[in-house]
Amino acid sequence: MPISRRQLMAGGTGLALTAAAATACGSNTGRGAEGSRTRLTQWYHQYGEVGTRQAVGRYAAAYPGADVHVEWRPGNYDQQTAAALLTDSGPDVFETTGPTLDQIRGGQVTDVTDLIRNVRDDFLPAVLAPRTHDGRVWGVPQVVDTQLLYYRKSLLAAAGVSPPRTLDELIDAAARLTDRKTKTKGLFLGNDGGAGVLAGTPLYAAGLSLVTPDGRVGFDDPAAARTLGKLHRLYADKSLLLGAPTDWSDPSAFLQGLTAMQWSGLWALPRIKKELGDDFGVLPFPPDGPAGRPAVPVGAYAAAVNSRSGHRDAAKAFVKWLWVERADHQLDFALSYGFHIPARASLAAKTDRLASGPAAEVVRFTKDHGYAQPLLWTPASQVAYQDALHRVIQEGADPAAQLRAAVRRTEAELTRVRKGS
Secondary structure (H helix, E strand, O other): OOEOHHHHHOOOOOOOOOOOOOOOEEEEOOOOOOOOOOEEEEEEEOEOOOOHHHHHHHHHHHOOOOEEEEEEEOOOHHHHHHHHOOOOOOOOEEEEOOOOHHHHHOOOEOOOHHHHOOOHHHEOHHHHHHHEEOOEEOOEEOEEEEEEEEEOHHHHHHOOOOOOOOHHHHHHHHHHHOEOOOOEEOEEOOOOOOHHHHOOHHHHHOOOOOEOOOOOEOOOOHHHHHHHHHHHHHHHOOOEOOOOOOOOOOOHHHHOOOEOEEEEEHHHHHHHHHHHOOOOEEEOEOOOOOOOOOEEEEEOOEEEEEOOOOOHHHHHHHHHHHHHHOHHHHHHHHHOOOOOEEOEHHHHOOOHHHOOHHHHHHHHHHHHHEEOOOOOOOHHHHHHHHHHHHHHHHHOOOHHHHHHHHHHHHHHHHHHHHHOO
16 A cells, blocks of 8 residues: 555654565656666655655656666565665665664664755754764655644634643543534544554653653653543543544544544645635644643654665765755645645745644644654554553553553663663
């Protein structure tokens, strides 16, 4: 199945695995592979948005410095890439949700710090940080995807409910907006009650994190149990929509009036705007507790250079041309195929589509409150935490006990990662 960019945001997607590479089809988008010109291979995962494949082909064909051959990779892209980087047959340039710390430490990717030296402060910090290790940058972010809370203005007004600014207000609003007569639920966080999509968002809303800046467990704190316990209240109060025809990434439940509020992605905004006009608003996940803060999860693919490439300098030059110098291509990629925020703030400010209304609000609170999964967060830590979150939300398990187990597993993982084992 084609993979849309929104799937990057679905709880832990993009963590690289190891396995044999799968076969993929390539398309030559340069001006011929023969002759004296350098030939570069560039990999993309199989986007679901119509027109994306043709667009990246046009960008490659327009590059004057080399013949760039684009390969469109169906299937488990991260798995394929991880395997290919261990061989001499991998791409010169590839997009990645990482690179991972193992790939950086293993010398599988090339330092690209110099490519963004003059514009580094222009990149959204939340998407640049997971690609930064020891002060060096290992991937150039392409676009930003984010999640947010949509609410229906008319339904809130009819119930006398204000847009929720804290987690307690969100819980109260969801209960008050649940209408047995119309069968409208107050809130939709996904068909599993939010365990899959929310991931670390509630922790950041409590003023915590998955991993601290010094590489320690970021949720070994009573505030984490308090916040996760509140999420179960939503489930227990039966104010959550469950079993919707589509899941959280699709706004259909919100548009059909099945829910007054829905957690979804920025990609849903144009469709919501088209069908509801001005009858909706957007919010970050609301803060909880005295140290709380609004939380906005973000994700991004980045362009990276294979250290095994025989044309590393040429590959770096191409990445700089496409993802640093060519603002027109970057804006086209972000906004013509789906709806995304350019990775650079100056570009987001240049487009009318992000300059006003809910879209401008999303850009603002993504910049102010955005967070991404940290580089030290491993699949094992993710599984331990997600299991705890699921048991707390759906089963009402003791959040303190569940988090203690997740903390122990995460501590062991972080110790392993710090030692480089």
